Amino acid sequence: MELTTAKGLLEQAELTKKSIADLVAEYEAFLTNTTVEHIRLKMGEILGTMRFSIEEGKKDAGKFAHLAKGYGLKTNEARLQGNLIGGPIIEKIIVYSLAVAQSNASLGRIVACPTAGSCGVLPGALLPIAEELQASDEEIIDSLLVAAGIGTISASQGPISGAEGGCQAETGVASAMAAGAIAYLAKxxxxxxxxxxxxxxxxxxxxxxxxxxxxxxxxxxxxxxxAAVNSLVAVNLTFAGVPCHIPFDETVQAMKSIGRLMDFSLRETSQGGLATTPTGKRLYQELREKHRLED
Amino acid sequence: MTQISIFEILGPIMVGPSSSHTAGAVRIGLAARKILGEVPKKANIYFHGSFATTYWGHRTDIAIIAGLLGMEVDDPSIPNAKHLACQQGLVFDFHSIDLGEYHPNSVKLILEGSENRVEIIGSSIGGGRIKISSLDGFDIDCDGSYSVLIVKHRDEPGIIAEITEALATHRVNIAFLEVSRKQRGSTALLVAQTDNPITEKIVATVKELYGVLQVRSFPSFF
Incomplete structure (x- = not known):
């Protein structure tokens, strides 16, 4: 069994009448010579770490982070005090996604999905919806399998690192994974x-x-x-009947070719964009100086 | 193309901040340690491309050292790796290098242990996945999913057949086999990636074969 294109996976689902989650679990079980039960158990561990990183990130004041400190903490407090707008779901998505990403910057334990830089998107978008829908862990694990399938398909056809494809390959793919997972969870x-x-x-x-x-x-x-809020936008557009027009596989191909056209300075080298603004350069110099003194 | 595990995409569970520049770097260090086959005493580390420009911010330096010390990607001691290296007697030095056409997240490692020395180029290809692209100046393509047997041998007829026969005798199935050489009649390299582990007995058998100069083996990394 292969897991390289959306087209192939959709055809297989049509043919076998199995769910996307089941097909992804079967793929992995075959690949690793284990059982689908084992795969679901392992995915449960992933879910546990995601929840852990949300809780850690909500408390984290950014001790180990260099510049960005306490974003999860700040947004969580603001939400509890009623200072955010947009309704409970959007507010939770913002808090959860920032908490996980902050925990990552603070050398905390997270689940890369697909990368560490984009680790807040999937848990941040999916878990608030799961709480709203009162989904069971089994259902969340199945939607994580769907997300994993989408990410694996993306990685088979295109880049999933900022160095190769820019941020679109990280938060873009993460957002696609989250959107698919939410669509699945919401039936x-x-x-x-x-x-x-x-x-x-x-x-x-x-x-x-x-x-x-x-x-x-x-x-x-x-x-x-x-990117987490963007996932919810994509799901709502879909449920309203707005077509994507360009199928998923072709969108990944477009992402890949855009990545190739992207200048080296804009692919995780910190030689362009925000990194080379006057303020960006100043922040870099200050940190280098501090680091030299510590060494 | 090797099939990708879903847990390489939804995962790994790791210590931040970057899957490619931190977790990938830990894994390259760990892979290099396994290829060396002993505890490294000295490491010269050459960062290429994006690694060269951003290693400090992503703690790629600390991550490589952590891997060389034998840590996994979710080890909470990763932030203290440099300190631990000093305690454990690992001497290391960092440099910048332009390796040319390699993946932008690549690093060249020259490792020395008590007995062995090895030169490796490893690339972090996204989401914590890695690839070892060069070993002692020979191109290889190894992502750590398989056990690996590496044989440096004379470039003469029949030697490759003898090596594969030794594997067959020990019921080891070859998933991928690569042979390369620097020039005709000189030294050649055979890289066999296998479904079954390469035992010490197999290594000993291959070492005894005519024309074999050096044998290395290492288990799958993950």
Missing amino acids: GSNHDIFNAASLALQNLLGLVCDPVAGLVEIPCITRNAG
């Missing part, structure tokens, strides 16, 4: 899953990787919240 069809994934990625195509001072902090942490 969308197989077609809906990939329509939502495609729209989510399309919305973030072209996004460059220009981290200030080479850190996974500015603008990475806040982009996690942006």
